[in-house]
Amino acid sequence: MSAEPSTAGWDAIEKEFVKLYGDQEPKHYGTLISYALGGPDPLDGISAYKTDEPVPHWHIVTFGFSELYDKESDNTEESGYGFELTLRLARGPEEDEPPAWALNLLQNMGRYVFNSGNIFRSGDYMDANGPICLGSDTRLTALAFIGDPELPAVDTPNGRMEFIQMVGITGDELEAMQTWNTLGMLNACLPYMPQYITDLSRDSLLKKEAVSEAAAKGIREDGSNTGFLFVDQLAWEPGKKGWLSKTPAALTLGAKQAGIIGKLLQGRILKGRELTLVGPEIRVIFEAGEKPVCTVLEDTVRIILDETAAGELSSGLVPRESVLEIPSLPGTVIRIVKTNIKDSDGNVVEVIG
Known part of the structure; x- marks a missing residue:
């Protein structure tokens, strides 16, 4: 009789969220047929936690970019790709479930990484070439990536892993990140986008004088980080x-x-x-x-x-x-x-x- 596979990697992720949300039972969305067996979804699961601080939002986390079970890769330093994605999404007063488009977007990120081998790190950005929520009239048409502000990197039994937060951004904010740098621009936006919460209804933060001045100063003094x-x-x-x-x-x-x-x-x-x-x-x-x-x-x-x-x-x-x-x-x-x-x-x- 074979031994049950370890869930040490999965447990390490959940442990960090218990520190934030105690015994809250998250909304969890598992994958029925694994990607390896021909299923459509590369990630093993996605969990969404409800929080009201600093404003009501969903705090969503993926399970599958890191090694969730037994250690399989030869890289002893990192667990799998070395990260899991998080997404903080503004939540309406009547919302009991995170929106399906957000779960689909995270699975699409999984397909991109699994098929290309390209990984996400803090400071990256990606043009979505259209609304991040398909069919909506949101101005958010790109994504930026930064370390989750509440979740430091952790050492799991399968290696080190970071929580990289995905942030919805507008086209002109993307351009500012390209011509200056992602983390500088996100930091300038933080007073108007607490904890980098993605809000489909928001306008470009470059319309805020403090943000546009910070971007202009950064481009002028630092030049561009995009090589x-x-x-x-x-x-x-x-x-x-x-x-x-x-x-x-x-x-x-x-x-x-x-x-x-x-x-x-x-x-x-x-x-x-x-x-x-x-x-x-x-x-x-x-x-x-x-x-x-x-x-x-x-x-x-x-x-x-x-x-x-x-x-x-x-x-x-x-x-x-x-x-x-x-x-x-x-x-x-x-x-x-x-x-x-x-x-x-x-x-x-x-x-x-």
């Missing part, structure tokens, strides 16, 4: 020299990300830092230097920009279909093409550019 940006629409076409004419080399960017790339160049190059764009087949590295030049080696394009070239590029990168010539970089043009935003069924719901 890498994944760009779906990124392509490179080398120039051609013919007898009678020559075609310039062309870097193609999607309109959706053109504007933010322009702002990132200001926040990186003018501070002497690199910016790397990573596309499906090409990597483009912008560097600060004394003389603008473009070199190509296999699947990497390296573009050196001085202050003048960085300024020309930044001001020209706008979310509009166009061809941008950079006087400081003769022989190279930037081609900005339309971006189609699609829903989960693949239907185009918005065209940018």
Whole structure:
């Protein structure tokens, strides 16, 4: 007769919530068929606790990114992926159950991590390309990640694990995080977003003077923390020299990300830092230097920009279909093409550019 599997990892998570909520019985949503056996949901379970402090909200936690049962991975330092996600969600007076969209969103995060191997850490952000609650008119269209303010990292029998809180943010707040940094921006928002509670009904906090001033000061003084940006629409076409004419080399960017790339160049190059764009087949590295030049080696394009070239590029990168010539970089043009935003069924719901 085989021994019962250990639940030490699961117990370690629940123990931290007992410290916060005593003997409260959470709403728990288990998975009937595990992901490994072909079930649709990668996480083993999600629990939601009711709290009224500092305002009524759900405090939701996942079970499944860390090792919940016996130790299986070779990494003795960390339990599984080394974290579980939490989400604090504003709760209405009549709500007895957390909304289904929030549970689905957390399972989608599980699918993303399990399928890509990419993990979430404090300071990360993610563009949802639409409302985080599908079908709603919320302004929250992206997510930021920070250590849960009430839950420190814990050492479990299966290794160390952090509680990373997911926070719903607006598009302009995301842009501020990209051009400055996530934790600085979240800290500036904290007086108006206690414990980073996600509230679908809220407006952008950049409309608060204190927040917009903090973001502007941070961008000006610190520059941008974003050194890498994944760009779906990124392509490179080398120039051609013919007898009678020559075609310039062309870097193609999607309109959706053109504007933010322009702002990132200001926040990186003018501070002497690199910016790397990573596309499906090409990597483009912008560097600060004394003389603008473009070199190509296999699947990497390296573009050196001085202050003048960085300024020309930044001001020209706008979310509009166009061809941008950079006087400081003769022989190279930037081609900005339309971006189609699609829903989960693949239907185009918005065209940018």
